Amino acid sequence: MTAALALDRTLAALADPCRRQVVDLLARGPRAAGDLAREVGVPAPAMSRHLKALKDSGLVEDSHPAFDARVRVYALRPEPMIHLLRWLEESERLWSEQLLAFKAHVERQA
Template structure:
């Protein structure tokens, strides 16, 4: 697993950050709007936004009318690598489970066959 996936998963590990991502998925927000919506103090929201930026999930911009205001939005393509890793992992699980199923079914058939031979 790559370091960027580790950072993304670490950023998403906190429920408040996941909720912030959900809100940003609807539209960009200022830090104050996010803090208010999540019921967090501004310093706590800043820490969460820093973690989301470090995780590569969020980017910040400034509206043309006021360069002092930061507007946060989701970063395009930020979860692409994570989605690829999840798809590969799911394929591995499906392959392992199919092999396990085949083993159990073959074992069951052998067991039933040996019991049938004992009854005759």
């Protein structure tokens, strides 16, 4: 998968407020799908769809605890967020350069 496609998937997954809330919760530590559904306040089937979207984007991964294979525990994967952070830093650098050039142009005109 190209970096651009991975970034597109990350941004698409994070476009939903419920998924961003899930990411915020998972930033504090891994959680079972049922716990996430209760904390976010959505039915289990809806949470399942959100978790699938987050997993498909690569933002989260799931595992099964040894005591119960029916339970899925979700955790964040850092790689997609690192790519997003790099993209944001590059965007900020480009905008800063453009604004500095604009400022210099305006000051020359004055």
